[in-house]
Amino acid sequence: MRQATIRDVARQANVSVASVSRTINGHSNVNAATLERVLQAVRDLGYVPNAAARSLSMALSHTIGVVVPDLHGEFFSELIRGMDGAARAAGYQLLLSTMHADVAEARHALAAMHGRVDGLIVMAAQIDPAELDAMLPASLPVVLLNGVGGGDRSWFAIDNRAGAAAVADHFAALGRRSILHIMGPEANVDARERRDGFAAALKRSAPGASLTVMPGDFGEESGRAAVADAIERQLTFDAIFAANDMMALGAMQELQRRSIDVPDKVAVAGFDDIPMARFLGLTTMRVRMDEIGKRAVEALTAALDEPGRAVKQERLVPELVVRASTTGERQ
């Protein structure tokens, strides 16, 4: 069944398409009788305006392009949920595209958005910042997410350093002095910031404490392996800070397997606050991805409504959530 067009409505209501358009868009300059006839015709025909035509004509799509890496689990849905809420509130839709490592594909994904989005939210994972900057359309406002320090673009990110510092302070307050840090992939900017922020803060809040960095890959198994490795190498440690929760949980499992008491012998903390962390009593830093998504959309729609508005750059500080893995207290 062919969808009715504005022309069909005009014919049915015996008015011009201009009047139909005015009615549909709630313009004031339309006589009551005309308005009623048009509305009736719209109902009769089940007319729905064609969004592509409207976009083309108005050069406005009321759509935000979202380009994100192939995120796993909670993060992704939280981020999208946050964006969706803010977008809905501002009257925007989300055009979603996941960006893989492939640069050509990423370029294509961005190109495919031209004309159908008013602005872009991009979370670049494996793309080089300079390269990314070059492929971002100059004609569209862009908000960047995480890890990109782009000079004159708006961005929102997790404050990894502040988060890691909170863990360091927490360990120091607990009197822990021999710390193991299980790091994420060296290539990952979050991983680097967490390590550096942790090391710097530890130096301040627990002068003289020892810190050993073990490699990891954000996977549970690598957390387990790091603990096994440290014990193998006869390192002594009374606390572990893993760069994310999955590795922290892996580490906890390995400690339990070896009957090493958590937190009496070794306190453990992670980063992210995935649902399992609460369940298993893991102390961690709560990262609000939904909040990041929300802020990004709000900044973008604000820029869209009022071009030439100031660039907004912000690091959201995660919140320390203390659980049994560091204090022994079950909630």
Next chain:
Amino acid sequence: MRQATIRDVARQANVSVASVSRTINGHSNVNAATLERVLQAVRDLGYVPNAAARSLSMALSHTIGVVVPDLHGEFFSELIRGMDGAARAAGYQLLLSTMHADVAEARHALAAMHGRVDGLIVMAAQIDPAELDAMLPASLPVVLLNGVGGGDRSWFAIDNRAGAAAVADHFAALGRRSILHIMGPEANVDARERRDGFAAALKRSAPGASLTVMPGDFGEESGRAAVADAIERQLTFDAIFAANDMMALGAMQELQRRSIDVPDKVAVAGFDDIPMARFLGLTTMRVRMDEIGKRAVEALTAALDEPGRAVKQERLVPELVVRASTTGERQ
């Protein structure tokens, strides 16, 4: 900076816009020299075709509208990931819209898609099937997800009955005879199907076994409460099947708190296979939301490429994953 249009490219290359269009779209009927000049102009101007204009002209958007309820956690990302992969493979983009309980809002979300999508994938949660059917645009191919048995539309869903039956058979094989089922919300079709499928299968595979159904709401707390309640009421039971993992985990916690051994005294099984299930050794039914998303997109793109193709309706059978909560064996 104003984006270059096809007109700018034509002028720059000294050809007609028709030739530019042909070149861009890889048509064969364009002379080598012309092609080269056009390509050069495209590069010089950084030209990217306007998707809205193309959509309007071709009445084709290469975009799939996705309307889903405000899903939580893993499910959402898995579903989207599955869709995204299949969409990307078929050369489609995803326009995402979450659908809340509000019918007017849902209608608006659907209307906003007209003209910018070639087809729709809809997962209706709280919308009445008949009502939904009425608001779905007749002009667009639609694939429904979960819980909607729409006669002549394509749909994909979880085979809840088969999944629940697998749990019943598993319990029967373990020799359990006094079963507690913690049900999801009565209003939820998944919850009803799981209960009914479980009851029916249990009658077959463990004739004479007792079954008590306890109310729940899919939340962890209600799983805990159901166990407390059952004990309070002095029910005896040697197995619990919760309609989802969260309730199963709540139930397990309550059992542990009361020092009731799992699985020796009471075996526990859930449904979904959320990440925590593996971590905590919960036997469950693995539901592949990514697979459902993938199938839905594939069915839709197939219908788009070849209109008039047969309606596809399929229930994906979840897979029984046996873990320590029923067998006691740690992997």
Next chain:
DNA sequence: CTGAAAGCGCTTACAG
């Protein structure tokens, strides 16, 4: 308040 007409940026018969 209303309509005829131009225009948004493309694609595609149609003629040559």
Next chain:
DNA sequence: CTGAAAGCGCTTACAG
């Protein structure tokens, strides 16, 4: 192989 022209479905000055 190429270009002029019509058309996709809207919106919006412009005149009246």
